[in-house]
Amino acid sequence: xxxxxxxxxxxxxxxxxxxxxxxxxxxxxxxxxxxxxxxxxxxxxxxxxxxxxxxxxxxxxxxxxxxxxx
Numbered sequence: 173x174x175x176x177x178x179x180x181x182x183x184x185x186x187x188x189x190x191x192x193x194x195x196x197x198x199x200x201x202x203x204x205x206x207x208x209x210x211x212x213x214x215x216x217x218x219x220x221x222x223x224x225x226x227x228x229x230x231x232x233x234x235x236x237x238x239x240x241x242x
Contacts, residue, residue: 184232193233193242202229 192199203212204222211217218226236242 189232190236190241193236198229202226 189199189202198212202225203210204218204226205211206217211222212226215223215226233242
């Protein structure tokens with residue numbers, strides 16, 4: 173997962189995240205890659221950090237859906 177410009181560790185830009193989700197896409201920084209290949213659907217290839225970050229992201233997405241934001 174590549175760091176984004178102006179990213180602050182532990183701080184989620186909810187507005188930017190919702191923009192991607194409302195457009196029907198995952199934010200690119202929340203899709204884990206390995207050697208330039210998207211491994212989002214292959215958790216066995218992800219590092220523990222990538223799996224944890226992806227799980228946190230999916231939890232936030234569920235919360236957005238429950239609140240009717242997407």
